[in-house]
Amino acid sequence: MTTSTKTLQDKIDKAGDVWAMLYNAQEHKFQFPVQPEFSNWVDEQIAWRNACIFQNMSHHMTDVFFEGPDVVRLLSDFGINSFAGFGAMQAKQYVACNADGYIIGDAVLFCEEENKVSVVGKPGAANWLRYQAEIGDYDVTVTKIDPPSPNLSDRVRFRYQVQGPNADKLLEELNGGPLPDIPFFKMGKFNIGPHEVLALNHRMSGAPGYEFWGPSDVAVEVRDLILEAGKKYDLTPIGGRTYPVxxxxxxxxxxxxxxxxxxxDMRAYREWLPAGGFEARHSIGGSVGMSKNVEDYYRTPYDLGYGFMAKFDHEFVGREALEKLAPEKRLKKVRLIWNSDDVVDIYASALKSGDKYKKIEMPVGSYATAPCDRVQLDGKDVGVSFAPIYSEADRSCISLGSIPAELAIEGQELSLIWGEPDGGSDKPTVEAHVQKIVRVRVDPKPIKRD
Structure with missing residues (x-):
């Protein structure tokens, strides 16, 4: 008799081993539903440092609308953030954890009107909130789910971003005058020609600019106005290959x-999540897999630089675990700069006989949806590294990582284990390879402002 697989829990039960299910997942890499390149990814990277870029974010993120008198209470009960004073025309980076203090998902909250919030980003946080709104005593309605789609006709809103040294001058021209004063991560309004848009001052890599949105039925007209006016400001559209960079x-x-x-305690939620949904399509990869423990891939808010957002002025799921988390377990997010000679060795191995190292695809070396490699000091595990990217501006391979605060020192030398053990997993994105020790140098400031 065939057992149907309808939920994430069904999928886990059928696999019999959740670690093997994720480590050997047959999912391919996520492809952004936009054109991969408009010119080439090298020039597209340079543009946000030297001029300005146009990024179409209308297609790849989930936008879920929550409305009702208990919206803020729902958000507060399941988010580490404080909601004191939160209201209309405010935005917030939102982080939701499980009872053990590990992150379920993060997203950006946009409150355009009182008691009406859209949750934008990857679906993890929004799915958790939808579930809690359904099973809990909350006067909240999910009024719209705007899923990722390559077709704007499937979406309620367009969402664009213009960033770079020339961004303000371009947007001022389109606005017909000076832009309103919108502080960092605050919302405001301005015009793109005849169309009023809502905007968030959400800087990318420290560069000036804004993320802004409006109704999808004027998306093409707004885009064309931006691209035409942007010619004099060296505006460069960027494609999907550059988005993760x-x-x-x-x-x-x-x-x-x-x-x-x-x-x-999460079983009921797994029984609510669909077998083909966002969570179920995950894969894990990297040298952290040597432990064969799924929970080694979980991260706390401190690991990702969200520790400062954890406000213990309210009760929320995960509060007790985060309050008890020992200081030495509160890792710090850093940038890791990979040793160029070691990176060259990785590529050179493909051109020689003998063992080959795991290839680093350009410009993003991710081969799982949740990649994670072991970071070491003198052969001892001290932290983790996430997917490497090639930064043309830095002429380096870099990755973000989480390490103890006492090691988050400019120039601290560490190493990481690149690749998977035993020749690699059965993921279709993994070729046979051996692991490579890569020297890395710590930059304690993961966000560049220059």
Missing amino acids: TAAVSGWVGSILPAVFTGD
Whole structure:
């Protein structure tokens, strides 16, 4: 008799081993539903440092709308953030954890009107909130789910971003005058020609600029106005190959495993999640897999630089665990600069006979949805590294990582283990390879402001 697989829990039960299910997952890499390149990814990277870029974020993120008198209470009960004074025309980076203090998901909250919030980003946080709104005593309605789609006709809103040294001058021209004063991570309004847009001052890699949005039925007209006016400001559209690079150089770690795959207390949630949904399509990879423990891929808010957001002025899921977390367990997010000679060795191994190292694809070396490699000091594990990217501006391979605070020192020398053990997993994205010790240098400031 065939047992149907309808939920994430069904999928885990059928696999019999959650670690093997994720480590050998047959999912391919996520492909952004946008054109991969408009010119070439090298010039597209340079543009946000030297001129300005146009990024179309209308297609790849989930936008879920929550409305009702208990919206803020719902958000507060399941988020580490404080909501004191939160209201209309405010935005917030939101982090939701499980009871053990590990991150289920993060997203950006946009409150355009009182008691009406959209949750934008990867679906993990929004899914958790939808579930809690359904089973809990909350006067909240999910009014719209705007899923990722290559077709704007499937979406309620467009969402664009213009960033770089020339961004303000371009947007002022389109606005017909000076832009309003919108502090960092605050919301405001301005015009793109005849169209009013809502905007967030959300800097990418420290460069000036804004993320802004409006109704999808005017998306093409707004885009064309920007591209035409942008010619004199050297505006460069960027494609999907560059999107993950912008995240990494902005200090955002987007590739972690949602902390939902283990624990009896999360079983009901896994039974609610679909077998083909966001969580179920995850894969894990990298040298952390040597432990064969899924929970080694879970991360706390401190690991990702969100520790300062944890406010213990309210009760929330995960509060007790985070309050008890020992100081030495509160890792610090850093940038790791890979040794160029070791990176060259990785590429050179493909051109020689004998063992080959795991290839680093350009410009993003991710081969799992949740990649994680062991970071060591003198052969002892001290932290983790996430997917490497090549930064043309830095002429280096870099990755974000989480290490003890006492090691987060400019120039601290560490190493990481690149690649998977025993020749690699069965993931279709993994070729046969041997592991490589890569020397790395610590930059304690993961977000560059120069």
